[in-house]
Amino acid sequence: MKDIKNLIQEAEEALKTAFEEIDKNxxxxxxxxxxxxxxxxxxxxxxxxxxxxxxxxxGRDTLERIYAAVFHTEAALMRPHVASGTAALSLTLFGMTRPGEKIISATGMPYDTLLGVIGTGEGSQPGSLKEMGVDFECVELKDGEIDAEAVERAITPNTSLVIAQRSRGYAWRPSLFPEQFADLADMIHSRHPGVALMVDNCYGEFVCGKEPTDYGADLCVGSLIKNPGGGIAPTGGYVAGKKDMVDRIAGRLTAPGLGRELGSYAASYRPFYQGLFMAPHTVAQALKTALLASRLFENLGMESSPSSAERRADIIQAIKMQSPERLVAFCQGIQTASPVDSMAMPEPWDMPGYDDQVVMAAGTFVAGASIELSADGPIRPPYTAFMQGGLTYTHGKIALAEALKRMISTGALKVP
Structure with a gap:
């Protein structure tokens, strides 16, 4: 059997050029x-x-101008009071739609936790958009790309918003690059001027040289305990985009007529400034960790997405573990190498907002922070592990070694 250290060194040797590109960005x-x-x-x-x-x-107003400048938009809403990426998206959807209007998803079904907001199927919840009289239609990707023609066919006179999810969520499909929204934005703006395009940018910020708003998206939405918080922001979410739209959304956060003028924060804004400044570096560390995982498990005969040879649109690394035992052992290994709660042993559980049991490793300083090293996956075939984050590449490498060790010791993985 090959030594784990040698397996990692072998993977690293093949990634030198890719690491250099990450450093340049x-x-x-x-x-x-x-x-x-x-x-x-x-x-x-x-x-x-x-x-x-x-x-x-x-402090608040300056930070929001900074976010607008980062995304090259007219305005931004950046608030510690927004509890998660889902909360930021929910705020945006309610701010951008009225009863009787329609939302179209251009990237298939959204991430699981958003289904309760929209009110689809079993995800329907009290106070959902469906309950408020907002319709929803889903358009699937075509060969991993946005099908702008199909989206246009779905647009009806009552359509007010097209949404698109940049990351894969729990789906085995490519994450999208900022430039892949250009054709969709052009179609909407040139032929349907009353319709706006919102991109769920979670996990994608700073991965590339530009953001979806540079290619015509009206709004970008994300979480500060993911990429833009740099592993330092303790909470929060953002919306960046056209001023009139951001103002409508801000009215939902506070009150119409008060909008962005209202909202104090009794703790220091320093973590939000420092986190944003650190974000490109922290994202680079997470990308290198994801690349190493991809190459390492490919060398062991597993399929990964994106592969170690592909460009990356976000920090998520998906690996088909092919058995529940492998998936659970992988997550347990990541947990044991965590700086926080390393003694915890994750097991599959019924997690709110998800249809299947989920196993989740998240020994993070900020609870649930996806920019810190974490791994999770639903207990359903092909038992895919979704790994993201890593404040430092060194920690990522150590954690992957521990994950391999755990998989081997439990008999879930046999290494030739």
Whole structure:
């Protein structure tokens, strides 16, 4: 049997060129953020907490201008009060639709936790968009690409919003690059001016040189405990896009007429500034960890997506484990190598918002932070592990070694 250390070294040797490309993008995006921070004159006064209504909160307002500059948009809403990516998406969907209007998903069914918001099938919940009289239609991808023609056929006079999910979620399909939204945006804006395009950008920020708003998306939405928080932001979500749309969404967060002018934060804004500044570097570490996992398990005969030879559109690495035992052992190995709760032993459980049992390894400093190293997967064939994050590549490498060790020791994996 090959030594685990040798297996990892063999994988690393094949990834040198890919790692160099990641480093180049990290430098370019860090320069971008540094220039924005300098243009805004960020100083200690921007980190100060506020209370009460939060009128004229310079830390909040400056940070939102920075987010708008990063995404090249007219405005942005960045708030610690938004609890998750799903919460940011829900806020956006309710802000952008009225009763009797219609939403079209251009990338198949959205991520599991959004089904309760939309109100589809068993995911229907009290207070959903369906209950509010908002219709929903799903258009599947065609050969891993957005089928703009099919989306256009689905557009009806009451359609107000087209949504698209950049990452794969729990689906075995390619994640999408920012430029892949260009044709869809052009079709919508040129022939259906009353319809907006929103991109769920979770897991994708800073992976590429540009973002979906650079290619015509009206809105980008994401979570601060994923990429843009840099592993430092303790909570929060963002919406970046056209001013009139961001203002509508902000009215849902606070109140119509008050919008972005309202909202204090009694803790320091420093983690949000520092997290954003660190984001390109942290994302680069996560990408290298994902690449190593891809190559390592490919060398052991497993299928991964994206493969180690493909470009990456987000930080998620999917690996077909082919058995529940392998999936569980992999996640358990990642957990034992976590800096937090390493003693915990994850087992499949009925997780709220998911139709199947899920096994989840997440020994993170910020609860549920996907930019920190975590791994999970639904207990359903082909028992795919979805790994993401890694604050440092070194930790990622150590954790993958522990995962292999666990898989081998439990008999879930035999290494030639």
């Amino acid at each position: 990290e430098e370019a995006r860090t320069r971008q953020i540094l220039d924005i921070f300098r243009n805004e004159g960020v100083s200690y006064r921007h980190f100060a907490p506020t209370t009460g209504y939060g009128y004229d909160d310079i």
